[in-house]
Amino acid sequence: MDISTVTEKVLRKFESRMAMGADDRAQIAALPFKVRTIDASTYMLREGQRPTRCAFILEGLAYRQKLTPNGEREIVSILMPGEFVDLQNLFLDESDHDIQALTRLTLAEVPIAALRLFIEACPAAGQALWIDALVESSIHREWLLNVGRRNARSRLAHLLCEFSVRFQKSTLADAMAYELPMTQEQLGDALGLTPVHVNRVLKSLETDGLIARKKRQVSVIDWPRLRDAAEFNERYLHLGQIRR
Amino acid sequence: MDISTVTEKVLRKFESRMAMGADDRAQIAALPFKVRTIDASTYMLREGQRPTRCAFILEGLAYRQKLTPNGEREIVSILMPGEFVDLQNLFLDESDHDIQALTRLTLAEVPIAALRLFIEACPAAGQALWIDALVESSIHREWLLNVGRRNARSRLAHLLCEFSVRFQKSTLADAMAYELPMTQEQLGDALGLTPVHVNRVLKSLETDGLIARKKRQVSVIDWPRLRDAAEFNERYLHLGQIRR
DNA sequence: TAAATGTCATAACATGGGTTTTGTCGGCTC
């Protein structure tokens, strides 16, 4: 991917949160991004490591996971194009979780030191990153409510709603039918369910006419009923959050 | 509480994350904190509200909760003395959750606008707050693993371990026996369990000799076994995290 | 002092989701 395209995407990311001045733009353009492509399921970072670069997703999906000592996995975030994947590592020395590519992934990477200097020089950009970090925290809280207090059907429906909305924001595509590149096992790991039960619930959502499936293509057939089943309210995504 | 005591506590908070220069200290001392005391279970903030002040906990505990439309509750964080309770509201306009006093609470409140100016004037302090926000996010992730993938016994043991370590850090008290001012219902809400099951599991942890209870006083009797039952590893708390 | 309320304890019963297993299908490799 062309470096000017990269700059433009990063700039759009910042501007979605905060108005950028001419000087800010120039500094963004000057950031030493390196584009890299990695295969699905490649580890980008492992728990305990200390990373030196920070990645911005240009294309593809990634996820954060945590593992139990005996190997059980919980997927705690899904990361989409237009998001920085390791803001943590801007200020924390040691990663507390793994980051892994969900699909083939195109990244723009920048040294953490450079990003830190950039933030200091450019407070508006720093605030934009603050907002992103706070929104991810908010998503964590909603997922806690989801896993802790909703039954399997609501949980899955909620995840599908969230994906729909976030895909729309991320790719500007039609969000009512989207490719969901996750296995049922991965869905289970994101929801605290077994793959067998994910299978049962997907089937039930389909026979009830809320969604349709073809391979991993998920289509929302009846958004109002899916939203109701999920108790979905997009407030926690802070979609319109922008400072001026 | 004396205003100089307040300043000192706030300063200690910042210095635990980042070395502060003389100028930084002066600016901290100049922050217009107002001390206020509120009763247990008072709401400090409700979902959807836009707050104007940011509170620092001097004494007591608070929690964040989210509610399902039909009234089910999940407690998503416990907040301890020495923590800012609404960093979110520094940069997000609308709260995505409620914040409520768990015990009687002494707070030092400062207008958000003042805190924002302070951060701009004093980047070291800004970084300290970044670290705090990232650590809270990390705790959210660990709780997701806890609720999503551990059984009731491990979950509860994990919470008890976390409290022990965080109390120690927060109050510098002996952490092997502490007052846990939560009802069994609140524990259940923090763990995605029913109060009845919390009762069962507490009893079992007690008869197995891992903990002892007297009223709400919890004593850790056998830390190694409790830690093992919880699969507790304090890495996610980033306790030693400090920038120089 | 009585009544009301909140918390804990415990029992009996119900069930959502886990576990285990077995099969099918499509894609990939040699």
Add this chain to the structure above:
DNA sequence: GAGCCGACAAAACCCATGTTATGACATTTA
């Protein structure tokens, strides 16, 4: 084109946890 593998599917069984209920205290309020 045979063999292998990963993902999906679905049945049978079962257990960890939820549900409902009831009593015992302790604390607050009238």
